[in-house]
Amino acid sequence: MSMIALTVNARAVQVSAEPRTSLADFVRDKLDLTRGRILGCEHGVCGACTVLLDGLPARSCITYAVACEGADVTTIEGLDEDEVTSELSAPPSPASTRCSAAIAHRECWSRRRDLGAAPAKRR
Numbered sequence: 001m002s003m004i005a006l007t008v009n010a011r012a013v014q015v016s017a018e019p020r021t022s023l024a025d026f027v028r029d030k031l032d033l034t035r036g037r038i039l040g041c042e043h044g045v046c047g048a049c050t051v052l053l054d055g056l057p058a059r060s061c062i063t064y065a066v067a068c069e070g071a072d073v074t075t076i077e078g079l080d081e082d083e084v085t086s087e088l089s090a091p092p093s094p095a096s097t098r099c100s101a102a103i104a105h106r107e108c109w110s111r112r113r114d115l116g117a118a119p120a121k122r123r
C-alpha cells in the first residue's frame with residue numbers, strides 16, 4: 001500500500017491504496033464518490049470515466065491513483081455549483097436523454113475551450 005495525498009473536489013485527502021489502483025477505483029472505493037464515476041470500456045477509449053486532473057480532462061480508468069500524488073482532481077460531484085453542469089444535469093425533457101458521461105464530456109470540452117486548448121484532431 002502507498003499513501004496518496006491529493007485534493008479531490010477542493011478537499012485535501014490522504015488515503016492508502018495499492019500501487020496499481022486506478023484513479024477511477026480510488027475515488028469510488030476510497031472516497032465513496034459514485035455518482036459520476038462511470039466505467040465503460042476501461043481502456044481509455046470511451047471517456048465515460050473522465051475527471052479533471054489539474055484542470056484538464058483525464059481518463060480515470062487508465063490513470064494510476066499513485067500517479068496523482070499532489071494533484072487536484074475534480075469529479076462530477078465537484079461540479080455541482082457549475083452553471084453548465086447544473087443545466088446539463090437537469091431532468092431530461094421527454095424528447096432528450098442525458099447521461100453523466102455526456103455531461104462530463106461536454107464539461108471537459110468546455111474547460112478545454114476556456115483554457116484555450118485546441119480540439120483534438122480526428123484521425
Ligand code: FES
Pocket residue numbers: 038039040041042043044045046047048049050059060061062
Ligand atoms: S471507461 Fe472508457 S475511457 Fe475510461
